[in-house]
Amino acid sequence: xxxxxxxxxxxxxxxxxxxxxxxxxxxxxxxxxxxxxxxxxxxxxxxxxxxxxxxxxxxxxxxxxxxxxxxxxxxxxxxxxxxxxxxxxxxxxxxxxxxxxxxxxxxxxxxxxxxxxxxxxxxxxxxxxxxxxxxxxxxxxxxxxxxxxxx
Ligand code: IDP
Numbered sequence: 588x589x590x591x592x593x594x595x596x597x598x599x600x601x602x603x604x605x606x607x608x609x610x611x612x613x614x615x616x617x618x619x620x621x622x623x624x625x626x627x628x629x630x631x632x633x634x635x636x637x638x639x640x641x642x643x644x645x646x647x648x649x650x651x652x653x654x655x656x657x658x659x660x661x662x663x664x665x666x667x668x669x670x671x672x673x674x675x676x677x678x679x680x681x682x683x684x685x686x687x688x689x690x691x692x693x694x695x696x697x698x699x700x701x702x703x704x705x706x707x708x709x710x711x712x713x714x715x716x717x718x719x720x721x722x723x724x725x726x727x728x729x730x731x732x733x734x735x736x737x738x
Contacts, residue, residue, distance in 0.1 A: 597655035
C-alpha cells in the first residue's frame with residue numbers, strides 16, 4: 588500500500604469544503620492515517636513549495652498558503668499518489684473535468700482547494716516534512732476486505 592500527502596488549502600477551509608473533500612477520498616476507499624489542522628509558517632510553506640522558488644507565482648503562493656489554516660493529511664491505499672491526483676484533477680480548476688474535486692468545486696489556478704503529492708518520492712518527502720512518525724497511525728480498515736480483491 589502506498590501513502591500520499593494531501594492538504595486542504597486555506598480556500599478549502601474558508602469555503603467549508605473540508606468535509607466534502609475528506610468524504611470524496613473516503614468514498615474512493617482510501618484510508619486516513621494522519622490528520623491535523625494548522626496555520627502554516629512561512630518557513631514550512633517555503634520548504635513545501637521549494638521546487639517553485641523563483642517562479643512568478645511563488646510569492647503569492649506563499650502568501651496564500653500562510654493566510655489561513657490548512658488541513659494536512661496522509662492517505663493510504665493502492666496507488667494512492669496517482670489515485671488522489673486523478674480525484675483532484677489538473678491544477679487549473681477551469682480546465683479540470685467535472686467529477687474531479689477541482690472540476691466540481693474550483694475555478695482558479697492558484698485557489699484550487701487541495702494539494703496532493705505528485706510522485707511516490709515527493710509523497711515520502713512531504714509526509715516527513717509535515718508529520719512526525721508518531722502522528723501516523725497504522726490501523727486495520729475492515730472495509731478493505733471488500734475494496735481489494737486479494738484472491
Ligand atoms: P499542483 O498543485 O496541481 O501539483 P503545481 O504546478 O505543483 O500544481 O503548483 C503548485 C501550486 O501552485 C498549485 O496548486 C497552485 O496553487 C499554485 N500555482 C501553480 N501554477 C500557478 C500559476 O500559474 N499561478 C498561480 N498559482 C499557481
